[in-house]
Amino acid sequence: MxxxxxxxxxxxxxxxxxxxxxxxxxxxxxxxxxxxxxxxxxxxxxxxxxxxxNTTPAEAPPEVVFYDAEDQFSPNEDGRQEIGIIDFEFNKSVDWLYEVFTSGSELVISFTGAGTIGNVTWDGKDINDDVVPDATYTTLLTGTDSLGQVVTHEDEILIDTVAPEYGNLVIAPDPFSPDGDGIDDTTTISLDITADSLVTVYILQSDSVGLVKELDRTFHHEDKTLELQWDGTTDGGVVVSPGEYQISIWIRDNASNRVEPYPIKTLVTVE
Known part of the structure; x- marks a missing residue:
């Protein structure tokens, strides 16, 4: 510049x-x-x-010209995504008020400041310094200029401290033989998860050291059974040698709550 x-x-x-x-x-x-x-x-x-x-005339009404906020976080002292950060900007200098409410419109906590640029860091605690229960909370940002003109911006933020769970993990067929004969050439990894989650699946050497293939790194919804196929090839498309391979599955939700164990580990045999 x-x-x-x-x-x-x-x-x-x-x-x-x-x-x-x-x-x-x-x-x-x-x-x-x-x-x-x-x-x-x-x-x-x-x-x-x-x-x-800021060249906005004094008589112009205030506006929120930028707003960026965490949509969820997990204040459970696990060291991951513990706080919610909210950044915002107005078109002119205002006195601003940021409030958090329960679904029943009860005030949880509030923050104040002044200027065109504002920032709030919420640790998930209420005015009594107690961590709030898991729930979706309504937030209200209000800016008031020197003429008493007001602008508001409403949003929601989810407090989620509960880790997802998984079940019904099945690897089938096991063993399988990716030899192109049309019989058991692939194996399917399937499992259920209890919350919308980011799922990462690696195929590793049985000693957990050598990466064979990144099978998945996508977001999956709780209402669907996760099913992934492995055709016995590496990331480079080469068919692996016969032997045991480790399947490692990492699962965490949007608030960084992790499925335990993290990762889930199981073996599959290639013949």
């Missing part, structure tokens, strides 16, 4: 909102990065900051 340079211990930079071609930049968020180099070529610690350019 544009760069500046100067010498000294204290640097003051004035940017008039123009790019390298001296055009006024569009309204929006911008990041400024600071880098320094001493006389003996030692680099200073890099720093950055975010600010906004």
């Amino acid at each position: 544009k760069s500046f340079s100067d010498l000294g211990d204290t640097i003051s930079i004035v940017w008039e909102g123009l790019d390298v071609r001296n055009n006024i930049v569009p309204d929006g968020s911008y990041t400024v990065s600071f880098e320094g180099l001493s006389g003996n070529q030692l680099e200073a610690v890099k720093q950055s900051a975010t600010f906004s350019v």
Whole structure:
């Protein structure tokens, strides 16, 4: 966008909102990065900051021009996806209020701030510092400008701390013989899962070291039995040698709750 340079211990930079071609930049968020180099070529610690350019007239009504939020997270102290992060931006400076409500419209917690750019980090706790129950919560973002004009944005966020479960894992036929004779040339891996989940399936050497094939890495729905076929080939399309191979299955939901064990391991025999 544009760069500046100067010498000294204290640097003051004035940017008039123009790019390298001296055009006024569009309204929006911008990041400024600071880098320094001493006389003996030692680099200073890099720093950055975010600010906004806003040419919106004072009388214009406020608008939410950017909103990005976690749709679910899992505050269960397992170290994975423990918090919900909500970022938003208005077209002008406002006093903003972010509120979380139960399905019965009871206030759970609220956050406040001011400016054009806002950020909320919610750890899944209520105003009493207790972790809220698993449920879908309604969120309401309200921005009020200096003229009392108001804009709102409503959303939902799911608290989910329960890990999916699996069942009815079947590998059949086992053994199988991928020799092209039309009899048991493939094997089918099938199982049921109790929640919408990302499923990753690897075929490995029996010692769990060598990767043979990535069989699946897709999102599956709980209302369908997962069925995958392996034709006995590697990722390169080469038919494997006879022997035992490990099937490793990783399953986690959208809130990063994992099926245990993680991964599920079982063996299949190629003849």
